[in-house]
Amino acid sequence: MIEKKEGIEGKKEQESDKIQMDFLNIVSHELKTPLTPMIAYLSLLSKGKLGSLTEKQRGALEKITRNAKLLRRLIWDMLDLSRMETGKMKFHMQEIDLIEIIRDVMRDMETFAKEKNITVESNLRYLPRTEGDRERIAQVITNLLDNAIKFTQENGTVMIETVKKGYTLVVAVSDTGIGIPKHKLDKIFDKFSQVDNKVTRQYSGTGLGLTICKGIVKAHGGNITVESMLGEGSTFYVRLPYKSLGKPTEMFTEVIKG
Ligand code: ADP
Numbered sequence: 001m002i003e004k005k006e007g008i009e010g011k012k013e014q015e016s017d018k019i020q021m022d023f024l025n026i027v028s029h030e031l032k033t034p035l036t037p038m039i040a041y042l043s044l045l046s047k048g049k050l051g052s053l054t055e056k057q058r059g060a061l062e063k064i065t066r067n068a069k070l071l072r073r074l075i076w077d078m079l080d081l082s083r084m085e086t087g088k089m090k091f092h093m094q095e096i097d098l099i100e101i102i103r104d105v106m107r108d109m110e111t112f113a114k115e116k117n118i119t120v121e122s123n124l125r126y127l128p129r130t131e132g133d134r135e136r137i138a139q140v141i142t143n144l145l146d147n148a149i150k151f152t153q154e155n156g157t158v159m160i161e162t163v164k165k166g167y168t169l170v171v172a173v174s175d176t177g178i179g180i181p182k183h184k185l186d187k188i189f190d191k192f193s194q195v196d197n198k199v200t201r202q203y204s205g206t207g208l209g210l211t212i213c214k215g216i217v218k219a220h221g222g223n224i225t226v227e228s229m230l231g232e233g234s235t236f237y238v239r240l241p242y243k244s245l246g247k248p249t250e251m252f253t254e255v256i257k258g
Contacts, residue, residue, distance in 0.1 A: 022086075025083075028078040035071060039069065046065060081211065093131050094133070098171065099124050101134060105142050106122065112149055116149060117155050118149050118158055119157045122160045124161070127164055127169050130240065131243035132220055137216070148174070148175035148236075152178070153177065157175070167241060172236070175235075177234065178230075179228045179229050222239045225239075
């Protein structure tokens with residue numbers, strides 16, 4: 001969220017933050033508009049629905065599609081960031097089943113994990129249904145799993161676990177990947193922050209994913225933290241408060257104990 005700042009200078013800074021965010025919003029919308037039909041046509045071309053393709057053409061199309069999708073990711077992230085910073089991100093709160101969301105996301109990530117020969121394991125212990133925005137929580141888990149796979153070498157392992165601690169529902173995503181240096185641990189949730197930010201960096205990404213995850217989890221009244229050892233791997237913890245879906249908490253006592 002854009003911070004409220006004191007004094008004339010503070011006010012000026014706040015206005016400038018708002019202009020930046022409005023600009024980001026307009027630019028991302030303008031970029032999104034032509035990209036959507038481009039990706040749709042690329043998909044038709046790749047599937048051979050507009051005529052058969054040679055191997056060389058198919059290879060080139062795959063590269064274009066991959067890059068167009070990266071661009072789309074960046075645009076979506078910029079839109080989300082500007083919505084979040086201006087307090088315009090909408091949350092559709094409903095009853096959600098975290099385990100079901102995790103299973104769906106794991107299914108979606110299967111191809112990416114297979115490409116790198118990474119085993120995705122899970123230990124999904126019972127969690128009661130709670131209140132949240134299904135799409136946004138799926139976005140958080142997708143981002144964490146995507147990072148875990150992306151920053152883990154081939155043949156590595158990624159693990160997703162759930163546990164209930166009192167009234168807190170915890171989702172932990174661990175990997176055996178490259179890890180994060182200690183001095184960068186508290187920075188990686190900042191916007192555009194990447195451990196390797198060289199132009200020649202090895203991993204693609206926007207440096208916005210974790211900032212957006214943090215905002216989404218915070219909007220649910222929870223928090224997100226990380227533990228990591230350089231060269232050994234990382235674990236991200238998402239903690240969400242159990243919400244009693246508008247009913248008196250006592251009615252859920254059994255569920256919580258379960
Ligand atoms: P992106 O992945 O698009 O660069 P994120 O905001 O998701 O942006 O992550 C920010 C940075 O945090 C990454 O660029 C990377 O340096 C570091 N990071 C995130 N997850 C992991 C992970 N599982 N292992 C190692 N580094 C990570």
